[in-house]
Amino acid sequence: MNDSSPSDVAAITPANIRIFDTTLRDGEQSPGFTMNAEQKILFAHTLSDLGVDIIEAGFPNSSPADFNAVRTIAREVRGSSIAALARCHPADIEACASALQQAASPCIHTFISTSPLHRQHKLGMSREQVIEHVIMGVSLARKHVDNVEFSAEDASRTEREFLVEVFNAAVEAGARTLNVPDTVGYGTPEEMRALFEYLRANVKGAENVVFSTHCHNDLGLAVANSLAAIEGGARQVECTINGIGERAGNAALEELVMALKVRSGWYNATTRIQTPRLLSASRLLSRITGIQVQRNKAIVGANAFAHESGIHQHGMLKNRDTYEIMHPQDVGWEESQLVLGRHSGRAAVADRLRKLGYVLDDAELDRLIAEAKSLTQTQHAISDRDLQRLVEGEQFGPGWRISALSLTDYGKRTRAHVDLSDPDNRHVIHSAEGDGPVAALFATLAQATGVEFVLESYEVHSMGVGADARGEANLSVRIDDEPMVGQGTSRDVLEASAIAWLDIANRVLRGRTAMPRVAASA
Numbered sequence: 001m002n003d004s005s006p007s008d009v010a011a012i013t014p015a016n017i018r019i020f021d022t023t024l025r026d027g028e029q030s031p032g033f034t035m036n037a038e039q040k041i042l043f044a045h046t047l048s049d050l051g052v053d054i055i056e057a058g059f060p061n062s063s064p065a066d067f068n069a070v071r072t073i074a075r076e077v078r079g080s081s082i083a084a085l086a087r088c089h090p091a092d093i094e095a096c097a098s099a100l101q102q103a104a105s106p107c108i109h110t111f112i113s114t115s116p117l118h119r120q121h122k123l124g125m126s127r128e129q130v131i132e133h134v135i136m137g138v139s140l141a142r143k144h145v146d147n148v149e150f151s152a153e154d155a156s157r158t159e160r161e162f163l164v165e166v167f168n169a170a171v172e173a174g175a176r177t178l179n180v181p182d183t184v185g186y187g188t189p190e191e192m193r194a195l196f197e198y199l200r201a202n203v204k205g206a207e208n209v210v211f212s213t214h215c216h217n218d219l220g221l222a223v224a225n226s227l228a229a230i231e232g233g234a235r236q237v238e239c240t241i242n243g244i245g246e247r248a249g250n251a252a253l254e255e256l257v258m259a260l261k262v263r264s265g266w267y268n269a270t271t272r273i274q275t276p277r278l279l280s281a282s283r284l285l286s287r288i289t290g291i292q293v294q295r296n297k298a299i300v301g302a303n304a305f306a307h308e309s310g311i312h313q314h315g316m317l318k319n320r321d322t323y324e325i326m327h328p329q330d331v332g333w334e335e336s337q338l339v340l341g342r343h344s345g346r347a348a349v350a351d352r353l354r355k356l357g358y359v360l361d362d363a364e365l366d367r368l369i370a371e372a373k374s375l376t377q378t379q380h381a382i383s384d385r386d387l388q389r390l391v392e393g394e395q396f397g398p399g400w401r402i403s404a405l406s407l408t409d410y411g412k413r414t415r416a417h418v419d420l421s422d423p424d425n426r427h428v429i430h431s432a433e434g435d436g437p438v439a440a441l442f443a444t445l446a447q448a449t450g451v452e453f454v455l456e457s458y459e460v461h462s463m464g465v466g467a468d469a470r471g472e473a474n475l476s477v478r479i480d481d482e483p484m485v486g487q488g489t490s491r492d493v494l495e496a497s498a499i500a501w502l503d504i505a506n507r508v509l510r511g512r513t514a515m516p517r518v519a520a521s522a
């Protein structure tokens with residue numbers, strides 16, 4: 001693996017990269033992600049605990065609610081600098097100054113568009129007028145706070161020499177950070193890197209300011225462009241948790257930070273982010289907004305450390321580095337998952353059985369793998385419970401099986417009808433009544449099998465997710481004063497209950513001793 005730094009990056013590194021999180025501003029301003037003040041405050045604390053350097057808390061002049069949220073965050077949250085956004089417009093800047101009054105480390109972030117398209121069609125301003133606004137906005141912000149960030153909106157579509165003029169004016173007016181947004185996600189990595197190199201070489205006083213990148217994901221390049229900007233000399237990245245933001249979103253904080261960490265040999269750059277907190281921050285945001293990340297989302301998606309295919313599982317069991325480039329614990333997951341399913345192979349099934357404590361010979365293992373795979377005709381994943389049931393003879397050993405069941409209600413009484421196959425594979429059809437469906441079912445099974453026990457507890461839980469959701473029934477009983485348990489799962493909770501009941505009947509039938517061999521140490 002080539003993990004060495006490109007020579008020109010080596011010249012400007014090692015570097016600390018400042019993480020500027022804009023989940024509560026750019027993220028929050030996009031459809032579906034609006035948060036109320038309480039939610040913003042809660043999330044700001046999470047960002048601070050995560051180690052974010054600067055939290056952009058909102059746009060105070062946009063609404064009283066946003067003003068109040070920024071003001072509370074500025075008063076309460078410590079450990080991160082708090083930024084607020086303003087157009088180059090006196091009312092916006094005054095609102096920022098007022099909302100940030102109690103911040104320990106306030107930052108006013110003011111911006112104006114610089115590209116020809118935006119100047120002409122959006123602002124209706126000449127180049128000179130744009131520069132006048134920059135000087136007015138930055139100088140006014142500097143009257144209130146030391147730390148002023150200036151952004152040239154649509155910088156990546158702005159004439160390079162004009163962008164230098166704009167940034168020169170901002171630096172002269174007192175800006176400490178120059179942000180170079182790829183506002184519409186148009187840039188490419190090579191362009192972004194070259195743009196930062198050009199600006200660092202041409203802006204007057206470049207050595208006294210921090211260059212920042214703010215990339216959007218319209219072409220899916222936000223993280224790649226941000227990393228390229230770092231290679232070009234950016235020392236601040238603007239990003240959001242889960243990559244939320246206008247349109248296709250912003251660069252995802254978790255992806256950027258982990259790219260810098262996993263490929264530290266290449267970037268030679270560090271952040272203050274406590275990476276084991278990434279997953280919980282992502283999940284909190286999903287809970288607040290009600291929007292889940294997709295399963296295959298890098299770092300925080302449900303599949304990020306899950307492996308289903310046999311070849312990958314076999315590799316993972318030999319050495320996890322074969323298919324994982326970071327440890328799940330580094331970003332907050334407990335463990336990688338080897339999900340047993342239709343694509344799994346012998347190595348993974350055998351390993352899971354060993355972990356469950358079972359030792360099977362080759363023929364038994366072959367039979368069990370075939371049975372387990374046949375389950376995937378009706379469900380996606382094979383659970384530990386499925387394996388336990390299969391191994392403990394539900395499918396292999398002689399026993400009672402349920403073929404069909406139905407229930408008929410008569411007012412307060414219910415009649416259950418069961419069609420079973422007995423241990424000799426003969427059909428047994430029986431029916432009995434009880435006070436309700438479960439009582440009727442259990443009475444029918446007792447009469448049909450001739451097995452009697454004292455029921456101590458009966459519980460039904462849901463297991464699996466989405467299309468795999470099933471009911472799991474657990475019975476605890478006493479037979480001749482000895483405790484025994486039975487389990488059953490099915491999409492139908494009554495069928496799960498009948499399977500659990502027959503699980504106990506079959507253990508009685510096999511004298512409770514015909515259990516599979518159990519490994520000495522699980």
Ligand SMILES: CC(=O)SCCNC(=O)CCNC(=O)[C@H](O)C(C)(C)COP(=O)(O)OP(=O)(O)OC[C@H]1O[C@@H](n2cnc3c(N)ncnc32)[C@H](O)[C@@H]1OP(=O)(O)O
Nearest residue numbers: 026029059061062063087088089111112113122123153183
């Ligand atoms: C790329 C970004 O993410 S930019 C940030 C986007 N975030 C937001 O827009 C926050 C929410 N916005 C709002 O609440 C409102 O748009 C407000 C309060 C900011 C302004 O509302 P309004 O006064 O009704 O103006 P409206 O939104 O219709 O138009 C924006 C105005 O700001 C002007 N403007 C836009 N950007 C800037 C800027 N950076 N500096 C100065 N003026 C600007 C526009 O030219 C337009 O001016 P006009 O009203 O004279 O034509």
Ligand SMILES: CC(C)C(=O)C(=O)O
Nearest residue numbers: 111151153154181183
């Ligand atoms: C205000 C700026 C930084 C912005 O959000 C953008 O250009 O996308």
